[in-house]
Structure formats: structure tokens, C-alpha cells
Amino acid sequence: MTYHFxxxxxxxxxTAPLGSPMTDAPARKVVLEFLDAFYSGNIxxxxxxxxxxxxxxxxxxxxxxxxxGQRHGKQQLAETWTTLHARYSSMRxxxxxxxxxxxxxxxxxxxxxxxxxxxxxxxxxxxxxYTLRDGRxxxxxxxxxxxxxxxxxxELDVTALLKPKQTG
Numbered sequence: 001m002t003y004h005f006x007x008x009x010x011x012x013x014x015t016a017p018l019g020s021p022m023t024d025a026p027a028r029k030v031v032l033e034f035l036d037a038f039y040s041g042n043i044x045x046x047x048x049x050x051x052x053x054x055x056x057x058x059x060x061x062x063x064x065x066x067x068x069g070q071r072h073g074k075q076q077l078a079e080t081w082t083t084l085h086a087r088y089s090s091m092r093x094x095x096x097x098x099x100x101x102x103x104x105x106x107x108x109x110x111x112x113x114x115x116x117x118x119x120x121x122x123x124x125x126x127x128x129x130y131t132l133r134d135g136r137x138x139x140x141x142x143x144x145x146x147x148x149x150x151x152x153x154x155e156l157d158v159t160a161l162l163k164p165k166q167t168g
Contacts, residue, residue: 025100025101025102025105026100026102026103026132026135027100027101027102027103027104027105027130027132028098028100028105030049030105030130030132030135030136030137031098031100031105031107031130031137032095032098033045033049034046034049034050034130034137035093035095035107035109037049038081039091039092039093039111040091041085041091043078043081043082043085046081047074047077047078047081049136049137050074050077050136050137050138051133051134051136051137051138052073052074053072053073053138054071054072054073054074054077054137054138054139054140055071055072055138055139055140056070056071056072056076056077056080056139056140056142057069057070057071057140057141057142058142058144059141059142059143059144060142060144064153067080067083067084067087068080068142086116087113087115087116088113088114088115088116088122089114089115089116089119090113090114091111091112091113091114092111092112093109093110093111093112094109094110095107095108095109095110096108096110103131103132103133104129104130104131104132105129105130105132106127106128106129106130107127107128107130108125108126108127109125109126109127109128110123110124110125111123111124111125111126122153124144124145125144125145126142126143126144127142127143127144128140128141128142128143129141129142
């Protein structure tokens, strides 16, 4: 099923138009609560909303972003999320789009992470896909423009390094 969002319905923090089929999906409520907990730094609450055997995969270059990649279970996620929150002094998000049906949800998340050591803000969008089991998140797949994220993390224009040098 495809949902279309009128311009006025693109609201921040995941609100959907009233009467939308998305407002009745059980996954919607869980994902919104999860995102609020995670981005506010309440890792314990975010983990409570996950199954014990949660399977998380962020498609990112783990050589440069070692806290991402594949994680299994709450213990590995807790370690990953603790590392992530230690690297950034604050996090916030906007949720321009969330689609949920039954035990599945997909969203575009605009994230803003303030680096702890440099006071710079990393800003990008990620696409998350959630599968729930028994009302809790059992599987997460995350996609991002990892090239853009790497440039921001390294504070380096990688594109300029890849261009052929001009001679003459």
C-alpha cells in the first residue's frame, strides 16, 4: 500500500494527518516512542522497546564508523548506542515521513548530532525500516548517504581528493 503525503502533512516529529491509515498501525506508536527515547539519550527505554534478540544493521563503512554495522541482541546495541551518545553531546531528529502497516514501519529521519569534541553539528538523513514482534522492535535496517556522513565526520571534502589533479 502506498501513502501520499500532502504538503501540509509533512510535519516534524512523525505526526501523521488525522484519519490516515498510518495512525492505527501498532508499529507506528512503538517506533515513535523508540525514536524519542533513543534521540533523547534514554538508551534503557529504547532497549526496552526491542526484543532480546534484536537484529540491527546499518549499511555504513564500519572501517570509518565502527559503531555502526551489524549488531545482534540488546547487549551489543547497548554498547553501540553508548559509544554513539558519548561521541555526540546532543542529538535531535525530525521525522518528515513515517509509514506503518501492521508490524512494519519505515521512516525518513533527519538527524542532527553535535560532536562532543568540536561542537560541530553533523546533519544527514537516514532511512530506517523496522519489523516488530510481539509489540517490540525485532529488526532494524538503516540506510544512509555514508559518503556524506564520512565527509562530515572527517571534516574533509573527500570529493576534492578524488578529482584528478589539473596540470598546466
